[in-house]
């Protein structure tokens with residue numbers, strides 16, 4: 001504040017005005033524009049499902065989930081300047097049990113895919129997935145790597161793909177807005193069984209590699225089997 | 233003044249022949265690498281040779297261990313340097329049998345060899361004798377084959393187990409005999425691990441008895457992909473993705489430096505200044521994030537400090553976007569220069585940078601008020617996570633981690649490249665050896681980077697218009713001579729980022745090895761946190777400022 005006249009609120013005035021407004025019933029804190037549009041009727045008629053979907057889309061809890069380079073841009077989207085919170089989608093939750101949207105920001109490698117699947121499974125329904133970046137579409141620049149899963153769709157169903165390497169925060173905001181739109185319309189991607197599922201080791205069909213590992217792995221252990229030759 | 237070599241006369245320099253005499257009959261052959269003489273030794277004399285080089289010749293920094301497979305043999309190369317003068321280098325080349333590759337471990341001489349050799353075993357398949365714990369490090373334990381060996385079949389199926397699927401609350405995580413011992417998994421999905429690191433902590437009551445880092449949740453096969461790409465254009469985008477905290481240009485420089493020296497490419501002075509300016513802007517952005525997330529680790533809030541740090545990063549990223557066209561993955565360097573000149577109108581660009589630099593002291597003041605001057609933070613960080621200098625050296629720690637432990641080591645000054653030795657700036661060293669010192673080093677380095685950027689824009693502004701040469705003439709296809717080898721490092725945001733390239737006569741590298749500073753720095757975590765409380769371990773991990781993209785590569 002450089003001006004010599006500092007900004008001072010005359011709070012005696014404020015107090016009186018607020019009190020007067022309340023006393024005379026003129027206080028319109030609860031009278032939104034929307035409320036006025038309804039006129040005198042306090043009721044609206046809508047389908048319950050539609051209402052629920054609208055609510056769901058307007059208040060999304062994101063999972064705090066960082067993988068690779070894209071998560072840096074994701075953090076920027078949450079933080080100042082882009083502020084995803086403005087769109088009703090900005091409260092990152094550290095626990096998957098409190099989240100309904102997971103943004104997958106980065107490359108998924110063989111060791112991480114089972115963990116990601118696990119985190120996804122721990123989220124309560126209804127849950128939605130945003131794939132951020134080329135890596136979650138196809139493996140991106142690492143598509144040819146021996147250890148890289150060729151896209152998040154191989155492991156969990158994805159609702160929205162945001163292309164880019166990394167997508168700009170604006171693109172992520174757009175993706176989230178698109179997801180909200182879809183949720184409000186009651187759409188989400190169908191859950192299909194994907195090539196890489198977690199299963200019990202004992203249930204795998206016995207082939208050479210299973211035999212080889214039989215000594216090391218308990219039959220009850222959950223495992224993910226990668227058939228690289230068949231992946232895209 | 234930073235321009236002088238540090239105490240030039242105290243670091244004795246030995247010629248290659250002196251070293252050969254020192255090693256005596258351990259040497260069974262000689263090689264010439266572009267950066268250093270190479271001595272071939274027998275696989276069972278590794279410890280003896282390295283010990284002599286360390287104790288009698290002063291090579292106290294095992295910078296990197298490269299493993300590779302040839303048609304007729306396996307080979308491990310130990311790249312040694314001196315902390316006092318990194319321009320003095322020597323490579324110790326250890327061939328191993330093709331059928332039964334066994335080689336002695338260097339772990340007893342340099343602690344840093346532990347992880348480096350595990351990686352070599354994991355990816356190439358060399359067995360290290362006497363290694364304390366030779367397991368896979370980057371790939372899952374159940375992986376079949378060694379992906380960078382010659383007979384690896386990339387299409388074979390793999391099975392990865394999810395062992396941690398057991399309920400963590402079950403009793404089997406407590407040892408029966410001693411009920412105070414508890415096992416705690418932190419990560420790989422955890423906000424405090426800065427990505428996908430998995431820390432297995434054994435607790436004794438509330439204190440850490442042992443921590444073990446489990447890596448590989450982001451092993452993206454960077455080395456393989458670089459080996460499959462051509463020198464001229466295809467490799468350059470990958471470095472951006474190693475240390476992805478906006479440190480892209482610093483990483484690109486590592487590759488550019490190695491490849492330019494390998495191919496004898498000159499870089500015009502004008503381009504060097506642009507590179508220096510861009511790289512320092514990147515360093516600032518990277519350190520801001522380190523600061524923000526460190527505060528997040530210590531205070532646990534997602535509010536003021538983190539947001540302030542992001543605000544500053546946004547400004548730096550805007551400048552970098554003007555320069556390179558991208559916010560994060562710049563791909564701006566080319567061998568022999570940079571891809572395009574500064575944006576037009578230049579005045580506006582300079583003015584933007586100046587405006588930002590003018591505001592910076594005020595912002596830093598704010599950070600000091602909020603962070604370093606804060607009593608709570610001081611209580612949490614002073615005297616915790618102590619890393620004594622000898623330990624840091626043995627683990628090959630570099631960058632702000634080493635400089636926070638009083639080791640005066642900065643490749644920008646000690647092994648000059650770019651335009652650094654023409655400019656006036658200081659290397660920041662703090663000798664507290666604790667979490668607080670590392671934080672202070674980073675914050676002061678931001679100031680120094682700002683100084684460098686300021687001098688660079690002064691130079692660029694006055695540069696005559698007809699001498700703005702941004703790229704030298706580089707052939708369309710580069711084919712360095714067969715079997716030339718080079719190891720070159722630059723000072724990345726986290727420390728010494730080195731690249732080893734062996735050319736095989738084609739337009740793609742025969743072996744491309746990345747020496748990542750975070751990989752070595754992270755190895756010091758048990759030294760810093762054993763005996764401390766869990767939150768202090770988290771603070772120590774935060775002060776190491778690791779990026780998993782670079783740890784796992």
Ligand code: SF4
Nearest residue numbers: 069106133134135165
């Ligand atoms: S899409 Fe690009 S920026 Fe995103 S994680 Fe993959 S490599 Fe990194």
